[in-house]
Amino acid sequence: MQDEQSEFLRFQMELEFIQCLSHMGYLNYLAGMGYFDDPMFIEYLEYLNYWTQPEYSKFIIFPRCLHFLKLLQSAEFRQSCKNVNFTNFMHRQGYFHWYFKENSTERGLSPLIDIELGQNYSILTLNRASNSNALNFEMVESLVKILQLKNDDITLILCGQKDEFSIGDDMLWLSLNPRSISSFCENKARALHFLKRQQKSVCIMQGTVMGSGTGLALSCKIRIATPTTVFSVPENTFGTCQDGSTANFFANVLKFPLGLYLSLTGDTITGADVFLLGIATHYLPSENAVNKLLNELKTSTNPWQTADKYHSAPQLTNNILHQATQVLENTFGKSNSIEKLKENLSSALKLENDEESVVVKFIKGAIRLIKQQCPLSLKICMKHLLKCRKLSEKDCLVQGYNLQNQLYLHKSLNFEIAVRHKLIQKSATAPEWVPDSIESIPNKDLHMFFANEEGPKIELNN
Incomplete structure (x- = not known):
């Protein structure tokens, strides 16, 4: 044997x-x-x-x-x-x-996206429940075709089938279809760009909202959290990085220390905390309230007013992030590199004598989560968010496209390592990242990921 x-x-x-x-x-x-x-x-x-x-x-x-x-x-x-x-x-x-395939053909809309059209609304439902509504090429391509038909007179509602929004990119599909990666990333960036241009857009964030699923949700003007919402950005654990929409939100909409924390650690935020921490704009306490909201949005001309009507402000939870505002500011808020962040976390920990204090619990939790991430992704992710603070929404999307194109396809083995380790071998141990430490990655090597010299390049119109 x-x-x-x-x-x-x-x-x-x-x-x-x-x-x-x-x-x-x-x-x-x-x-x-x-x-x-x-x-x-x-x-x-x-x-x-x-x-x-x-x-x-x-x-x-x-x-x-x-x-x-x-x-x-x-x-x-x-x-x-x-x-x-x-x-x-x-x-x-x-x-x-x-990439440059001959005889490319025009495809119709994917059956994995259900479309309901009304006089004042359109509902797009991600319909791939067997894969937790993970995004593949035909889905993002169809989103582009639908969303480019911009109409400010209607309310666009985005949701997922089976009380699940989306776990993000279908990592296994991308690994098995490398020739489609650049087209996938391009269509995803365009879908996010078109979605951001919609003046009246609503996302029902029921169930899992992860990875590029967060990019879709955060591109909407109105974001509805529910008790079932599970929000996280686990890209660093797959050797990649967040899309430009998520990075822009974390860098420029959310309080930056919190956005950087969520981006680097991949920490999971659930239920009411998705609203309380500023990710969602509204909170609906029950599925019944969600159904009533959806029905009324079909006839409403003011989705903000309608969402306000069904919104119910939740009570403060015991999530440590509510108590760790100052330590977040002193560590993540004062770091311009991963190396500096590690130094700040270590220094803050040494100042605390009480092992049960909020500061100690927060710092130890953050260090534990960061250790689980890909070192190269951490360095790129930090620079990604810092650069996004000085970029327009459109330029953030272009930067996110360039980085994902590089990390999925060109200059890193970590994506394939992670897919094989996590999804094929289903191992519970940490993957063997290349390089295997933050200290072994020179800052000068990061430029090539942002430059995306191999291309193809992408241009997004205003």
Whole structure:
């Protein structure tokens, strides 16, 4: 039995490793670490050729890795991989082959978005309940087609099926469809841009509101929280970052220390706290109140007045964030880098003697959550929000697009590492991030993520 388990683990590890060979950034890393000069490693590459046999290759999701496995048998190619200009060129060529597809066809609206049209309203319902309304390409593409038909005379209502709003991007789908990533990110940015232009927009934030689901919700003028609302931005745990709409809200609408805290830690906010902390504009205490609001919005010409009518201010909860305003300001509010934040948290902790104090509980909780995040994502996320404080809404969306395009596709292995670790292997342990620490990431390396040199670029019209 143990032999079978060992063989299965070996099979899993080799399947994972050989598919990593499809990424030129990884080949450059291996070359830089000297593996391609090690005779034993070269023998290992020769041994891996058995994966080209049909009974093994059928398990491979990224068949391009077999092409690179063949090229790696050549000493000349292995040496070329040491040159970052060469690997960047090869990466771009492979990307362009994916992106510029021939015979692209116009698709109709997705059945995963239900549309109800009335004289004074339109209701868009995310209809992918089997996947917690996770967003895939056809959904964001359809949102663009619908939302670009701007009409200030109607009330646009956005909600989710089965009392669930959206868990955000479908990470597994993105991992399995890399050639669609840039188009997905572009359509999502455009959908958020068009949604922000709607003068009368309402989001019913029932159930889970996560990831890009928060971007959709926060792009609406009226945001309704309920007792079932669960709000969080877990992108850093997947090696990515928040979209531009969420980043703009955290940087410029919410109190910045709180926005930075939520963005970096991915902390979950529920129910009444979503309103009390300033994320939602209204709070409805029951599903019955939500149903009454929806019915009245269909005939109302003033959605703000209607939402005010059904709003019920909740009592203050015992969430520690309500008591930690000052420590939030002194730590997150006075940090311009992750390194400075860690220093501020450590200094504030040393000043406290009472282990049961609000300050100690808050700081220890924040440190625990930050340790669970991808180091590269943390550094990028911090810079993302700081830059958003000086950008327009439109430029925040462009910046978010550039960063997600890079982190999903071009310059980081962490997204694939996280998807494999969390969604495929379903491991409860922390992924092995690359790089594995904040201190090992030079600040100068962050520029290339924001520049998005590989493209494609995006322009958003006013």
